[in-house]
Amino acid sequence: MSQWRSICPEARLPVERGVAALVDGEQVAVFRTAEGGLHALSNHDPYSGAMVMSRGIVGSRGDRHTVASPVFKQVFDLETGRCLDDPSVGLAVHPVRVVDGFVEVALQRRAMSA
Numbered sequence: 001m002s003q004w005r006s007i008c009p010e011a012r013l014p015v016e017r018g019v020a021a022l023v024d025g026e027q028v029a030v031f032r033t034a035e036g037g038l039h040a041l042s043n044h045d046p047y048s049g050a051m052v053m054s055r056g057i058v059g060s061r062g063d064r065h066t067v068a069s070p071v072f073k074q075v076f077d078l079e080t081g082r083c084l085d086d087p088s089v090g091l092a093v094h095p096v097r098v099v100d101g102f103v104e105v106a107l108q109r110r111a112m113s114a
Contacts, residue, residue, distance in 0.1 A: 001108040010098050018054035018067065023105050028094055029054035030103060031078055033065050034058075039078040040096040040105045044090055046068045053091065 007013075007030055009019045018031045020043050027043035031054075043051045048071035056067040058078075064077040075084045081091035095106045 001110055004097070004099075004104040004106045007103045007105055010101055010103050013103055015020055018056060018058065020051070020054035020093075021105065023094075025052075027051045028106055028107070029056070029067070030096060030105065031065075031067060033058070033078070037065065038096045038098065039065070039079075040094040040102065041067070041076070041078065041081055042092040043049045044091070044092075045071055045074075046091070047072045047074055055067060 002024050002101055013032045015032050016034055018029045021028050024078045029041050029043040031039045040054060041053060045052050046067060050054045050071060052068060052070050054068045059066050061084055066075045067078055068075045076091055077084060081093040083089040094108050097104050
């Protein structure tokens with residue numbers, strides 16, 4: 001895992017929307033849910049190949065917080081990165097936290113666990 005990197009002030013992170021950040025050369029999508037939960041995933045949409053997950057549609061399936069790809073609409077679990085439409089596909093999930101009012105992310109270089 002890489003070092004923690006500051007992304008933005010927590011107050012600037014929109015609720016139920018994503019922002020893209022460049023962390024150690026990798027694009028990361030960071031989300032805040034209405035309940036205040038923070039999630040960081042790869043910004044790379046594995047279906048379209050585009051760096052667009054931060055522009056995805058935040059929602060839920062049952063009790064799971066999700067983001068849908070803005071391109072082909074596959075839905076991913078914000079906590080695990082697993083695609084709910086195809087469990088064999090997933091996004092890398094990265095640790096995220098708030099320190100002194102700033103959102104921080106540390107890269108975890110592996111994809112979601114099986």
